[in-house]
Amino acid sequence: MLTLHIAPLLRRAPGDEPVPGQAVLVGDDRVEAVGPLTELTEAYAAVRVRRWPGVLGPGLLHDGPLPTAPTPRERVHALLRQGVTAVLAEHLADPSLRAAVDRSDLLVLPTAVAPTLRPDGRADLAVHDVDGVCLVTVVAGRIVHRRA
Template identity: 65%
Template sequence: MRTIHAATLLRSTPEGEPVAGRAVLVTGNRIEAVAPLDELTEAYPQVRVRRWAGTLGPALVHDGPLPPAPSPRERVHALFRLGVAAVLAAHVTEPELRAAAVRNDVAVLDRVRPPALVPTGRADLAVFADDGRCLATVVAGRLVHRRA
């Protein structure tokens, strides 16, 4: 299933300059295209468009212990509220925690890799408000967090 994610601004990398009018086309768990929104909606008129207020960019890589919570599942979901889609293997050594991460499609990495929105890349996206709060997180193409 295809989805177009569009926001007020888009950053291809966390440090990249935000650009207006661009969007990300996601097919399954992969990014199919990063292009102007009007080009994508014209080329794919039947595709659902999710519009977000804020800045859309790559989801983050969490480099530290996971937030405390009563269960491994809740610790993983706490990451989603931060805009995170990947963690370092060194911080998910407990079997239950690693299983919860894998079950929720969180990428478990051996080392930090700079996140970026690139065609054929994994569809890990996050939308942030001007004050830095995470408004939405998409992990492997699946919306896993949306601030009410």
């Protein structure tokens, strides 16, 4: 099912200035399109729409050890609450931690690569408010965290 993710501002890559009037179209686990909201709503009038407050952008890369918590699952969940959708393999030596990361569908990278929103890329998104608090995390097209 196609889903159009809309927020007041969209950032395609870390460090980019967020721009208004843009949206991301997601199908399954891939980004189908990134572009002007008016064009995407005209071209895909029947899709499910998710409207978020804040700035929509690519999920974050966590490039250090995972946060401490009582269980591997809680360590992964702490990342999802921050908008993290990718981690570095070097920090996953513990097999139980690696299993928890794999179950969550977080992207495991051999080296740090800046995340971007681009057509045919994996649908890893995050929405942050003006204070930087993560409101929503989408991993491979699935909402895995939503702030209450």
